[in-house]
Amino acid sequence: MITVDKLVSHYGTHKVLDGVSFEVKKGEIFMIIGGSGCGKSTLLKQMCGLLKPTSGHIMYRGRDLAAMDEEEMSAMQRTIGIAFQSSGLFNSMTVGENVAMPMREFGGVDPQLIDELVRYKLSLVGLAHAQHLMPSELSGGMRKRAGLARAIALDPDLVYFDEPSAGLDPIMAAGLDHMILKLKSLLQTTFVIVTHELDSIRLAADRILMLDLGEVVFCGTLEEAAASQVDRLRQFFDRRADDFIVQRNISL
Amino acid sequence: MSECIVLCPEILDQDGGAAMYKALLKQWSRRNTSLILDFSATESIDSFGGAWIIKASGFARRKDVPFSWKGQRESLCDFLEMLAPSLQSSPPEAARSPGPLESLGALILSVKDETGEFISLCVDTIYWTLIAPFEGRGFRFNAFMDEVHEMGVRAVRIVCLMNFLLGLIIAMLSAKQVESFGIQIYVANLIFIGFARELAAIMTAVVVSARSGAAIAAELATMTVQEEIDALRGMGISPAQYLVTPKLLAMLVVLPCLATLGLISGVLGGAVWGIFVLGFRPFMWYNQTLESAAMDDIMQGMLKTFFFAIAIVMIGCHNGFRVKGGSRGVGLMTTRAVVMDIFSLICIDIVFAVIFYYILG
Ligand SMILES: Nc1ncnc2c1ncn2[C@@H]1O[C@H](COP(=O)(O)OP(=O)(O)OP(=O)(O)O)[C@@H](O)[C@H]1O
Ligand SMILES: [Mg+2]
Numbered sequence: 001m002i003t004v005d006k007l008v009s010h011y012g013t014h015k016v017l018d019g020v021s022f023e024v025k026k027g028e029i030f031m032i033i034g035g036s037g038c039g040k041s042t043l044l045k046q047m048c049g050l051l052k053p054t055s056g057h058i059m060y061r062g063r064d065l066a067a068m069d070e071e072e073m074s075a076m077q078r079t080i081g082i083a084f085q086s087s088g089l090f091n092s093m094t095v096g097e098n099v100a101m102p103m104r105e106f107g108g109v110d111p112q113l114i115d116e117l118v119r120y121k122l123s124l125v126g127l128a129h130a131q132h133l134m135p136s137e138l139s140g141g142m143r144k145r146a147g148l149a150r151a152i153a154l155d156p157d158l159v160y161f162d163e164p165s166a167g168l169d170p171i172m173a174a175g176l177d178h179m180i181l182k183l184k185s186l187l188q189t190t191f192v193i194v195t196h197e198l199d200s201i202r203l204a205a206d207r208i209l210m211l212d213l214g215e216v217v218f219c220g221t222l223e224e225a226a227a228s229q230v231d232r233l234r235q236f237f238d239r240r241a242d243d244f245i246v247q248r249n250i251s252l
Numbered sequence: 253m254s255e256c257i258v259l260c261p262e263i264l265d266q267d268g269g270a271a272m273y274k275a276l277l278k279q280w281s282r283r284n285t286s287l288i289l290d291f292s293a294t295e296s297i298d299s300f301g302g303a304w305i306i307k308a309s310g311f312a313r314r315k316d317v318p319f320s321w322k323g324q325r326e327s328l329c330d331f332l333e334m335l336a337p338s339l340q341s342s343p344p345e346a347a348r349s350p351g352p353l354e355s356l357g358a359l360i361l362s363v364k365d366e367t368g369e370f371i372s373l374c375v376d377t378i379y380w381t382l383i384a385p386f387e388g389r390g391f392r393f394n395a396f397m398d399e400v401h402e403m404g405v406r407a408v409r410i411v412c413l414m415n416f417l418l419g420l421i422i423a424m425l426s427a428k429q430v431e432s433f434g435i436q437i438y439v440a441n442l443i444f445i446g447f448a449r450e451l452a453a454i455m456t457a458v459v460v461s462a463r464s465g466a467a468i469a470a471e472l473a474t475m476t477v478q479e480e481i482d483a484l485r486g487m488g489i490s491p492a493q494y495l496v497t498p499k500l501l502a503m504l505v506v507l508p509c510l511a512t513l514g515l516i517s518g519v520l521g522g523a524v525w526g527i528f529v530l531g532f533r534p535f536m537w538y539n540q541t542l543e544s545a546a547m548d549d550i551m552q553g554m555l556k557t558f559f560f561a562i563a564i565v566m567i568g569c570h571n572g573f574r575v576k577g578g579s580r581g582v583g584l585m586t587t588r589a590v591v592m593d594i595f596s597l598i599c600i601d602i603v604f605a606v607i608f609y610y611i612l613g
Contacts, residue, residue: 091578109300110266116303116310123338132346136477136577155299179334186331187298 001026001158001190002047007056009039009046016042018214019056027188029180029204031195033236034211040194041085043211044160047192048082049073078106081151085162085194087143089135095146096122096131102153109154121149124179126172141167148176152183159183161193165200173197177204198237210236256284258308264297269304276308280315287312292323302335309339370570376492377566381500384493395498403464403499404506408513410463411456415514418455419443419521427530436530440537441544443522448549449608452514454601457560460507461593465568468499469589472572473582481573491573500565507561508554515553556604563596 002024009017016039024030032040045051047058049065058065060076068076082088089098099118103109109117122128125145135143144167151159164180165173177200183189195201201208201222208225210218210233218225218233225233234240258276261268276287289308297305305321312319319339324332350358385391426439472495475481481491519541526537571589575581 092580108266110270113266113269113300113303113307116306117299120299120302120306120335120338124334126337128338134577136581152299182330182334 001061002192003057003059004043004047005057005059007043007046007058008054009042009051010054011042016214017046017211020211020214020216021056022209022216022219024190024192025207026190027184028206029184029191029193030207030209031193031201031205032209032211033195033201038211039214040211041162044082044162044192044194048077048080048160078102078154079156080158080160081154081156082160083144083147083151083162083164085166087135087147089143089146089150091135094132094134095127095138095149098135098146099150099153102150106154117153121153122146124152125149126175141169141172144168145172145176152189155187156189158190158192161191161195163194163196165195165197170199173200174203176200180204198239254284255286255288256280257288257290259290259292260294262293262295264291264294264301264304266298266300266304269301269307273304273307273311276311280311284315284317286318286320287315288319289321290323291321291325291328294324294328297328297331302331305332305335306338366574369574370566373492373496373570373573374566376490377496377500377569380490380493380497392494392498396502399498399502400506402467403460403502404510407460407463407506407510411459411510411514412517414459415447415452415455415517416521418451419447419518419523420525421521422446422451422518423522423525424529427525436526437532437536437540439522439530440526440540444519444541444544445549447515447518447522448545448553450553450601452518453511453553453556453560454597455518456511456514457507457557457564457597458594460503460510461560461564461568461597462590464503465564465593466586466590468565468568469572470582470586472569473575473585476573476575477578477582496565496569499569500562503561503565504558507564508557511553511557515550552604552608556600559600559604560597563600564593567592567596 004023005021007017007020008015020043032043034040042051046053049058049068053066063072063076065073065076089095090101093101096118099121100114103114103117104111118131119128122131125148127142127145127149130138130142130146135146138146144164148161148164151161165176168176180191180193181204184191193200193204205222207221208218209216210230212232218228218230220228225237228234235242256276256279258272258279260272264272272289280287287308289305309319321332423439423443426442427436430436430438472481472491475495484491484494523534523537523541526532527534568589571585571592575585
C-alpha cells in the first residue's frame with residue numbers, strides 16, 4: 001500500500017531521517033516504535049505528504065507523493081485519516097462538529113445521516129457524552145480520542161495514529177486496541193501507528209518498524225522481533241535503561 | 253400486536269441503508285409494537301450502514317417501541333457489537349439557550365467577576381512594581397530591556413511617520429480655514445499647542461496600543477492556553493511579577509519618550525507645510541513656534557501618556573489572562589484588548605480634558 005524508499009528528511013540543516021526504507025501492506029497494523037525524538041512523527045508527516053522529502057521516494061498505491069500535483073495530493077489525503085500527536089482539533093467547534101467536519105467538507109455523505117454517524121464514531125472512542133463540548137473543555141486523553149474519532153470519520157483506507165494511547169488509562173487504551181483490531185478485520189483498514197505501549201504492540205501489531213537516530217534498526221513481524229538480537233530492540237522490549245544511566249545510578 | 257420486520261439489503265452501505273430506512277418508513281404502521289431489522293440477506297456493513305441502523309433505532313425510540321435485529325451472520329456480529337453503545341443512549345442534549353433574565357444575571361455576574369479579576373491583577377502588579385523591588389525581591393532587568401526594545405525602539409519609525417503626516421494634514425486643513433484672514437502664521441501656534449496637549453499623546457498611544465497592546469494580549473493568551481501560566485504559578489512565580497511588571501515599567505518609560513518624538517515629528521510636519529507650501533521663511537515659523545511653546549502644554553500631554561501606558565499594558569494583560577477556548581479565544585481576546593485599549597484611551601483623554609479646561613483652567 002505504501003512503500004518508503006531511502007527517505008531522507010531535514011528540518012533546515014538538521015537531518016532527522018537518514019535513508020529509511022520499508023513497506024506497509026494493505027490491511028495490516030504497522031507499528032512504528034523508537035526513542036523520543038528519533039523522527040517518528042516526522043516520518044508520519046512525510047507519509048501523508050505534509051513534509052517534502054529531501055531525497056528518496058514515498059509511493060502510495062504506486063504513485064510517488066512527490067510527483068503528485070495539489071489536486072491529486074488532496075484527493076489522496078481524503079482517503080487517509082490522520083490523528084496527530086497533539087490531537088489537532090479545531091478549537092472553534094464542538095467535538096461533534098469536529099468529527100462532522102470532514103463529512104460535510106468532502107461531501108458524499110447524506111446530510112440527514114451525519115448526526116448518527118458522528119454519534120457512532122464518538123461512541124466508538126467512548127465520547128458519546130462529549131458531543132456538545134468544546135475541545136478546550138476536554139481532558140488530554142479525551143482530546144486524543146476525539147482526534148481519533150475525526151480521523152476515522154470517513155472510513156479511510158489508511159489511518160495514521162501518532163501515539164493514540166498516550167495519556168489514556170489502561171482500560172481505555174485496551175479498548176482502543178480492540179477497536180483498531182475490529183476496524184481492521186471489518187473494513188480492511190490499514191493502520192500505521194506510532195506507539196510506545198508494549199502491550200498494544202503485543203496485542204495488535206502485525207509488523208513493527210524500529211527507528212533509532214533516523215535509521216531503521218529493525219523491521220519485521222512480532223515473532224521476528226521476539227527472536228531478534230538487535231540490541232536497541234531488546235532494550236525496548238525489556239524496558240532496559242541506557243547503560244550509562246544505570247551505571248551512574250550505581251555510583252551514586 | 254404485530255412486529256414490523258424490515259429486510260435489509262445485501263450491502264448495507266450509504267445507499268443500501270437509505271433504501272432500508274425508506275422501506276422502514278413505508279412498512280411502519282400505527283399498530284406495530286416492535287421494530288426488527290432482518291439481516292439474513294446482509295453480507296457487509298460499513299459505518300454509513302451503521303449510522304442508518306442508529307437512525308432506525310432512533311425512530312423506534314421516538315415511537316416508543318422495542319428495537320432489535322435478527323438473522324445476522326457470524327461476520328456481522330462484531331460490527332453490531334461495536335454499534336451497541338450508540339444504540340442504547342439517546343443523543344445528548346445540546347446546551348439550552350438561556351432566557352432573557354438568566355442572560356442578564358449572567359452578564360452582571362460576568363462583569364462583577366471581570367472587575368474583580370482586573371482589580372486583583374492591578375493590586376498584584378502595584379505590589380510587584382512599587383513595593384517588591386525595594387524589599388529586594390526580583391526585578392527582571394533583562395526582560396525589561398527586551399520590552400523597551402520591542403515596544404519602544406522598534407516603534408520609533410511608525411510613531412514618527414504617523415505624527416509627521418498628521419502634522420502635515422492639520423497644517424493643510426487649518427491654513428485653508430484661516431487663509432482669508434491672512435493669519436496663516438498662527439498655524440504654527442495651533443500645531444504646537446495641538447500636538448503638545450492632545451495629538452502627539454493620543455496618536456502615539458493609539459499606534460502603540462495597536463502594536464504592543466495586541467502583542468501583549470496575544471502573547472499572554474497563548475501562554476494561558478498552552479498552560480504556560482499554570483506552569484509559572486506551579487513554580488511559585490507570580491505571573492504579575494514575571495510577565496506584567498517588566499511590560500508595565502517598559503511601557504511607562506517608553507510611551508512618554510515616543511510621545512515626545514511624536515510631538516517633534518508633528519511640529520516638523522506642520523513646519524514643512526508652512527515653509528515649503530505656505531512660503532514662510534524658516535526662522536519666522538521657528539520663532540512663532542517657540543513663542544507658542546509653553547511648558548504647561550507639554551506637561552499636560554506628557555502626564556496623560558503615563559495613564560495611557562498603564563491602561564494599554566493592564567488591559568492587554570487582563571484580556572490575555574482571561575482567555576478561554578484555545579486558538580479561537582486568543583483571536584477574540586486580542587481583538588477585545590485592542591478595542592478596550594482605544595476606548596479607554598479616549599475615556600482617559602476626556603477626563604483630562606475636563607480637568608484641564610474646566611476645573612483648573
Ligand atoms: N518543526 C520542527 N522544526 C525543527 N525541528 C523539528 C521539528 N519537529 C521536530 N523536529 C526535530 O526532529 C526530530 C524528530 O522529531 P519527531 O517529532 O519526529 O520525534 P518523535 O520520534 O515523534 O518523538 P516523540 O516520540 O517524542 O513524539 C527531533 O530532534 C526534533 O528536535
Ligand atoms: Mg512524535
